[in-house]
Structures are given as structure tokens and as C-alpha cells.
Amino acid sequence: KITKADKAMGKLESQKRFKGDEDRRVGSEIFDKSTLETLYKLGKQGYLDLLNGAISTGKEANVLKGLDDDGSFIAVKIYRITTSDFKKMQYYIQGDPRFKISSNNKRQLVHAWVNKEFRNLKRLYEAKVNVPKPIAALNNVLLIEFIGDEDGDPAQPTKNKAPLNPEDFFQKLLFEWKNFIFQGKLIHGDLSTYNILNYKEYPVIIDVSQAVVLDHIIAPELLKRDITNLTKEFKHLGLDIDEDYVKDAINF
Ligand code: ADP
């Protein structure tokens, strides 16, 4: 039987919206039967009408652009079960009181991982941190607010789009990061200029699947890593800072 998601994919391919190699790779790799079913269900629930293009192909997930029923863009993050790093997922999930994972079923672990990203985003969004608004999570698919312009051009990671004024951008980032930690009560754990979008010269923090609650046993280690990485990256962008400065700036 042909589902709406199948049709959407057919439409995509026939309309040749998938132009680059990246796009073609996405088309063949991620739409296994169960992912198509999940996309179809999200369509039926009114969250997603059509997929129309790839934004990013990462190690574990693909991010696509979609349209919702109102014709607004949304970001569709699809985790591939086969290439997921289960060891990493287990490491971050265990010890998080919000998740009781007893099984070592890989598919279930990925589903919990997606659910974790959704819940982290929700918590951060409610704490008024500048993150994409979470829309829905089902199985290995996460729907979130699309960050980009009205024409559908996605915001670029700060890694690829250096801020015009790095000092100013870093101060805004510190403000968001403090809220992330003290209002959202989470440690990101993979904070880098790859996971900070530069949207009209304001930082939007993304990719929060691995973020852990403050009292998680690995929280201190993750925070230290975030501080080290961001210090290095913003020094590289021309700031005169060191780790102690950053630690102080976020009140740690
Ligand atoms: P991963 O790094 O695990 O592949 P991310 O969540 O970091 O997944 O997303 C990968 C890339 O997709 C980002 O670097 C960004 O370019 C793009 N992206 C992710 N979320 C959005 C969004 N909400 N709006 C626009 N682009 C996004």
C-alpha cells in the first residue's frame, strides 16, 4: 500500500527537489519501512505534510526540511537505527532518573534517545532558553521548529558562519548558556560552534539529545568539556579569554 510518506518521497524525487549528492544520499538511506510509517503517522496526526529537502547528514541523524499542515517550515530530525552509537546512548541515559532503560534493544534505545532530546528541548524551551521549539517526537523522528528565513534557508552553524562581532555574540551565548544550566537545569555536553546556530547574529543552541540533568553523575565532566571546547573555539574567533574566565562568566 502506498502511504502518504511514500507519496511525499515520490513527489520529492519526481520534482527533483533533491539536487545535490547529499540529498540523493538522504533519499536512499534513511527511509526504511518503519521510518516511513513513523513519518506517515506524524502526517496523519497533523504535524507534517511534506518533506522537501535535506539540511544536514550527520553521523547518526539526518535533518530534513519539512512543511507542516499550515505550510510553515519545520525541521525533521531522523535518527538512523543502524548507525547509532548505542554505547554512547547507554552511557548518557543510564543514571538519568527520567529514563528507565532495562532493555538492550537497539531500536528502543534510539527511541528513548529521541524522546530524551524532545524532553530536554521542552524543558529548555519552557525555561526560555533560545532553542528550537519542540513539536513532536515519535520513534526515531523528532520534529522541531525550523530556524531560518521565510524562504526556507536554514540558519548556519556558527562554525560555518562566524559572528560579525564575536565579543557581542559570545556575551549573548553566555546569557543563553547560563539559562540553559540554571533555568533549564541541564548540561549540554556537546556544546560547540557546530551546535550553536548563528541566526541573525543571535545564538540558537541545538542538538540536546546528550544533555543531562545537573545531578547526573557525568554532569561535571560534561560541563568541563563544554567550557574547554567553547573557550578554544571563541579564542580562535579572536576573543581574549581563558577557561577560568568562562567558568566565572557562567557562575561556576
Ligand atoms: P547531529 O549533529 O546529531 O547530526 P544536529 O541536531 O546538530 O544533529 O543537526 C545537524 C544540523 O542540522 C545542524 O548543524 C544544523 O545545520 C541543522 N539543523 C538542526 N536543527 C535545525 C533547525 N531546527 N533549524 C534549522 N537547521 C537545523
Ligand code: MN
Ligand atoms: Mn550537531
